[in-house]
Amino acid sequence: MVSFFEDSGKNIAGQNVMITDAKSVLNMSITVTVSAQNPLASPGHNISIKTMKLLRNHEISAGARVNAWVDSMRASSPTRTKSTSSVTDDQVTWNLHHPSALQMFEQIIDASKGKQIVMFLDYDGTLSPIVEDPDRAFMSKKMRKTVRKLAKCFPTAIVSGRCRDKVYKFVKLAELYYAGSHGLDIKGPEKRSKSKNDGESVLFQPASEFLPMIDEVYKQLVDTTKSIPGVKVENNKFCLSVHFRCVDEKKWIELAQQVRSALKEYPKLRLTQGRKVLEIRPTIKWDKGKALEFLLESLGFANCTDVFPVYIGDDRTDEDAFKILRDRGQGFGILVSKFPKETSASYSLQEPDEVMDFLRRLVEWKQLSLQAQSRM
Known part of the structure; x- marks a missing residue:
């Protein structure tokens, strides 16, 4: 922006010039009045106090937004400890x-x-334990059974x-429905018929137009986050x-700034917070709740x-x-959390082992119900 003023000062004296910095994180336009009496004056002297305050406020706002993300990251990844009595009281109330x-x-x-029970299950942290390497989040043989x-x-x-394909490789059960990418990629059970028309069929992919954009951001993030040890970007x-x-x-903070910088050119993508993970998704109104419906x-x-539904x-x-x-007043949700x-x-439920115990009891109850009906 400074070079623009230095190169163009002689030609814009006495005019109001609208300057838009397309690469600015703030992505805003500012109007600068150049003094006719001193067209070659320093650019900094020609920006009004009001405009400088506006710039400063936007910078503070941008910084606050990054800090808010970091606070959210901490909230989902608690590292601070509370007193034993405080934790106990919170746990009892909860x-x-x-x-x-x-x-x-x-x-x-x-x-x-x-009523007909229909089961919906998250994968990481629900069917498999949370692990440091997301590529090794394998479910146990007992859980698969x-x-x-x-x-x-x-x-x-x-x-x-x-990704739906990645979840399928972990689970390896063809008889299930799979909703990957937070429900943006849904398919039904694989059909076992030998008919050519009974192959794998995708039920719903509402965000196909975003694929090139997501690939671009993926490559950019892989490159820019190399400087931060431990980061893993998953497509x-x-x-x-x-x-x-x-x-x-x-x-x-550095990671949040890099992710924010990568997204500033892609307003059709949004950032959400998960469990020790930042999620980048299309802005369409679709999520796990919509996938459930x-x-x-x-x-x-x-x-x-x-x-x-459960x-x-x-x-x-x-x-x-x-x-x-x-909101539907049907079924219920079960949160898996120790805190x-x-x-x-x-x-x-506190952990995947308790999830498995709950699912086993459901199966046993259903089997006993079927046996009782067969005797009638």
Whole structure:
């Protein structure tokens, strides 16, 4: 901007010149009045005090936005410790409002009687433990066996921020519904018929037009974040994940600034916060909650009162699905967390092992119900 004034000062004396810096993080235009008496005066002297204050306020606002992101990153990745009494009091209060789904199992079953249970499961932190390397987030053989039995009893879907193909490689169960990239890439169970028309079919991909844009940002982020040890940028096809689980907290501000800088040229992409991950997604109105509704409609339960959806997840992105169930007044959400969190879920489980125990009990209950019906 300075060079513009120095090169053009002689030609713009006495005029109001609109200068737009397209590369500016603030992405704004400022009007600068150049003095006719001194056309070659220093540019800094020609910017009004009001404009300088405006610039300063925008800089503060931009910095505050980055700081807000970092605060959000800390909130999802707690490193500060509380006193034992404070943690205990918070936990007790939270458990009163979000009791264990295992302890409340009988009440849950009573609420579902006469209705079709449909299961929705997040992957990371729900079916598999959270690990430092996201490429090694494998589910156990026991969990896979449990989910396979679950799918034989109830329609079952995996709803994940991961790329659909990657989740499928982890789960390896063809009989499930898969909603990858936060529901932006949905497909139904693979058909086992030998007919040529019964191959794999994609149900829904509402963000296909964003693929080139997402690839561009992915390449840019891979390059710009090389300077920060521990960062892993994951291309989930219809969205991007910037994992900072292995990044020193002192580097979080720098990482947030780099991600923000990469997105400033892409207003059609938005940033959301996950569990030690920054998620970059298209701005279309689609999330895990919308994916849940789409899958219920695909299963024929769009306006049914006799359906009982159960959604189990551990992340902030799962809150969209929890809220949908609460607003519908059907089924419920289960948050997987060892610590109190603000949530729209009705119940809680502490870890994937408890998730597996809950799913096993559902399977056992269903099998016993079928046996009882066969005797009648």
